[in-house]
Amino acid sequence: MKRWWMRFFTYIIILFLSWSLAGANEKKSRAHSFNLIIREGFGSIGVGDMNTTLKSINSMFDWVRSYHPEMCVGEITEIPASYVDWEVELQWAIGSGFIIGVAVSGPLHFHDRSFLTYTIVGYAGTQTENRTYDSKINVSMPIKLNLYRSFSIHPKLNLSINGGLGYYQARLMQSFTNEMRLPLDSHVIEIIDFDVSGRRIGAHCGAGLEYKFNDRFFLLVEGQFNFSRVKHFSGTSSSSRRVFDEQGNFYGSYDGSFEGILYHYIGEDFSVGLAREKLLVSEFPLEIGVDLPYDIREAFLDLRGFALRFGLKIRLF
Helix, strand or coil: CHHHHHHHHHHHHHHHHHHHHHHHHCCCCCCCCEEEEEEEEEEECCEEHHHHHHHHHHHCCHHHHHHCHHHEEECCCCCCCEEEEEEEEEEEEEECCEEEEEEEECCEEEEEEEEEEEEEEECCEEEEEEEEEEEEEEECCCEEEEEEEEEEEECCEEEEEEEEEEEEEEEEEEEEEEEEECCCCCEEEEEEEEEEEEEEEEEEEEEEEEEECCCCEEEEEEEEEECCEECCCEEEEEEEEEEECCCCCEEEEEEEEEEEEEEEEEEECCCCCCEEEEEEEECCCCCCCCCCCEEEEECCEECCEEEEEEEEEEECC
């Protein structure tokens, strides 16, 4: 956040320097057709299935934490949904208070890594599972088309409302590692990864205030709601399994990879024996499976949320 405020105050300094240099030579009656907007701000997104799945996995161990806290150490956490970004926009004033704008925003990156140790005590002995989830969301620089309507509410203050469309390209990545120590002291390492991509055109709307320093420079504060969801992801998944005996000697392995669509569904967790949310890349819809799948649908990324931005508007000509 310190970095963001440093940039914001830099814009203020640029504004006052430019005003002092250009103000004396400007005429108030000068007409301007094009504006350049520079914004920075912060916001949050809904995230969607990646977070609800992680939450479902962690909640599955709540009964263990309540009755046998020594058997569950750690927590599977959700991906932080907040972000700081920037935006640059070129606007064209078409008359009667209407403005058309084309904007590009900075890319968004979200990441979380968490782990949990689960100990199972049975008649055959003790089994320990070390589960690690490493999840990433990348959204490429969105391109937006905006329509504004501006109203003067004071000689130096304008109110603007806006709406538009944005083009979003997103990538979801997750790696699940499970290191299991079995009752007879053999050791199994299981790794399951997926890497999928999707794209979507979504809508947004917002409102803002413009403070006029002179005919060329304005200070902005704007809020915007995003209603976008990326509802189709496809890509690859891989899985590997390494088995070691009680002396640590390599015993056997399995490796596999495939392509398909990312699905979200409810299925049984084999270690705990409870149903939870799951994400799986599959070439075909998951109608049957060893984990008894149901509520099957394509996974989505929820980009819906709110952003607050501050900026500088420069009238070009």
